[in-house]
Amino acid sequence: MRYISTRGAAPAAAFADILLEGLAPDGGLYVPEQYPSAAGKLDTWRSILDAQGYAALAASVLSLFAPDIEAGELEGVCSRAYNASVFATPEIVPVTRLADGRYLAHLSDGPSAAFKDLAMQFLGQMFEAELSRRGQSLNILGATSGDTGSSAEYAMLGRSHIRVFMLTPEGRMTPFQQAQMYSIDDPAIVNIAVDGVFDDCQDLVKAVSEDLDFKAKYSIGAVNSINWARVAAQVVYYIACWLRVSSSADEPVSFCVPTGNFGNILAGHVARQMGVPIKHLILATNENNVLDEFFHTGIYRVRPASGVFATSSPSMDISKASNFERFVFDLFGGDAERVRHLFGELLPSQGFFDISSTPEFKSIPERFGFLSGSSTHADRLAAIRQVWASDKVMIDPHTADAVTLARRFVLPEPCVVMETALPVKFQATMEEAIHLDPPRPARFAGIEEKPKHYRLIGKDVGELKGIIREVVGD
Numbered sequence: 001m002r003y004i005s006t007r008g009a010a011p012a013a014a015f016a017d018i019l020l021e022g023l024a025p026d027g028g029l030y031v032p033e034q035y036p037s038a039a040g041k042l043d044t045w046r047s048i049l050d051a052q053g054y055a056a057l058a059a060s061v062l063s064l065f066a067p068d069i070e071a072g073e074l075e076g077v078c079s080r081a082y083n084a085s086v087f088a089t090p091e092i093v094p095v096t097r098l099a100d101g102r103y104l105a106h107l108s109d110g111p112s113a114a115f116k117d118l119a120m121q122f123l124g125q126m127f128e129a130e131l132s133r134r135g136q137s138l139n140i141l142g143a144t145s146g147d148t149g150s151s152a153e154y155a156m157l158g159r160s161h162i163r164v165f166m167l168t169p170e171g172r173m174t175p176f177q178q179a180q181m182y183s184i185d186d187p188a189i190v191n192i193a194v195d196g197v198f199d200d201c202q203d204l205v206k207a208v209s210e211d212l213d214f215k216a217k218y219s220i221g222a223v224n225s226i227n228w229a230r231v232a233a234q235v236v237y238y239i240a241c242w243l244r245v246s247s248s249a250d251e252p253v254s255f256c257v258p259t260g261n262f263g264n265i266l267a268g269h270v271a272r273q274m275g276v277p278i279k280h281l282i283l284a285t286n287e288n289n290v291l292d293e294f295f296h297t298g299i300y301r302v303r304p305a306s307g308v309f310a311t312s313s314p315s316m317d318i319s320k321a322s323n324f325e326r327f328v329f330d331l332f333g334g335d336a337e338r339v340r341h342l343f344g345e346l347l348p349s350q351g352f353f354d355i356s357s358t359p360e361f362k363s364i365p366e367r368f369g370f371l372s373g374s375s376t377h378a379d380r381l382a383a384i385r386q387v388w389a390s391d392k393v394m395i396d397p398h399t400a401d402a403v404t405l406a407r408r409f410v411l412p413e414p415c416v417v418m419e420t421a422l423p424v425k426f427q428a429t430m431e432e433a434i435h436l437d438p439p440r441p442a443r444f445a446g447i448e449e450k451p452k453h454y455r456l457i458g459k460d461v462g463e464l465k466g467i468i469r470e471v472v473g474d
């Protein structure tokens with residue numbers, strides 16, 4: 001299994017080589033040369049999940065994407081990432097049934113209470129294993145306005161050879177999200193509040209990453225959503241969920257996914273390309289409907305930062321979808337030249353591209369099973385209220401976007417709604433919808449009252465580099 005770039009001008013590489021990489025050197029994203037096939041494996045995976053559990057299934061699926069990682073090592077990584085001391089249940093991703101017959105896949109029972117833990121826990125363990133093997137260390141630098149930062153910090157906490165420097169816009173996260181990060185007391189986890197907005201944080205990360213000497217000297221890396229290992233780890237839960245709602249090898253199941261950067265749903269697409277019997281992938285966006293617009297019109301139009309609405313499902317408030325290029329690569333049958341033209345030329349120069357008249361665009365529903373739609377704040381409140389009334393289950397506002405969309409499409413096959421966060425993270429919206437405080441898992445008891453560990457800096461790359469130098473040492 002080799003990995004190539006969606007823009008076709010980077011050398012092919014193995015899984016271990018791209019594990020610690022972000023963009024390919026030609027500006028594209030890494031994708032497998034060919035997707036591994038699930039043909040003939042579904043029954044085996046069913047027995048593995050039933051008899052040995054989620055971690056063993058993960059090791060089996062991921063070995064297809066990472067044949068260069070020794071099998072025993074991959075098994076160790078997966079069993080340390082996916083167990084009942086890290087996730088709230090031994091199933092890791094339990095699936096429950098709602099009164100309306102749809103299913104809810106609980107992807108948010110990990111340490112940070114968001115689905116990102118499922119990928120990030122794997123990444124933390126895999127990074128540690130690979131860095132030990134190479135005798136290297138890594139300083140992860142990132143910016144976050146929500147769930148990525150806490151998920152990364154919980155996953156990297158205690159991993160040897162790894163430090164995290166995470167930038168947040170001062171005072172702009174929910175008190176709970178801020179407490180999740182700032183309550184961590186460990187010298188390898190460095191929270192940095194920036195006197196500015198999220199874009200300022202991102203600009204600082206970019207400025208450091210573009211200083212190649214500094215980047216090399218201080219072993220700066222990233223864990224953003226374009227990392228292929230994150231996508232691969234997410235493929236596992238689509239397969240686990242399919243196994244949990246089907247009973248035979250050819251039973252179709254559809255999934256409905258709250259979508260921002262197209263990371264979660266891309267994993268569903270990969271599972272479908274592998275031959276897992278997934279019928280439809282319903283893409284749910286909020287008012288920031290960049291992707292819904294594309295699937296309806298064939299026009300992909302990125303928004304300026306000022307054109308992004310601040311909504312009550314904030315983790316989906318995006319101006320562009322960083323993983324989308326991987327889908328377009330598949331849409332055009334791996335034609336890297338065409339992808340380079342669309343993403344490397346048209347998008348930077350005119351801010352959009354239009355493929356509405358191509359036969360490929362028209363083939364999407366039939367070939368790839370995508371359906372899409374967007375919802376509003378009022379839809380989210382209504383969905384939270386309805387599921388509470390019918391099931392006594394509290395869903396968070398992101399999951400509510402997906403429930404809204406799942407109900408808009410009446411499908412003959414079972415439909416699994418991906419739950420991406422616990423409601424405890426979004427107290428104000430839950431109050432507004434059902435006038436109740438969401439339940440708080442014991443691990444988050446009193447975190448807002450714990451001492452806060454962070455440093456405050458201005459929008460100054462010199463200051464940021466100074467902190468990195470001081471912590472890492474020359």
Ligand SMILES: *Cc1c(COP(=O)(O)O)cnc(C)c1O
Nearest residue numbers: 147260261262263264315420421
């Ligand atoms: C990150 C996130 C999303 C969006 O996921 P993508 O992979 O970016 O599409 C949705 N919901 C929650 C709660 C998230 O944290």
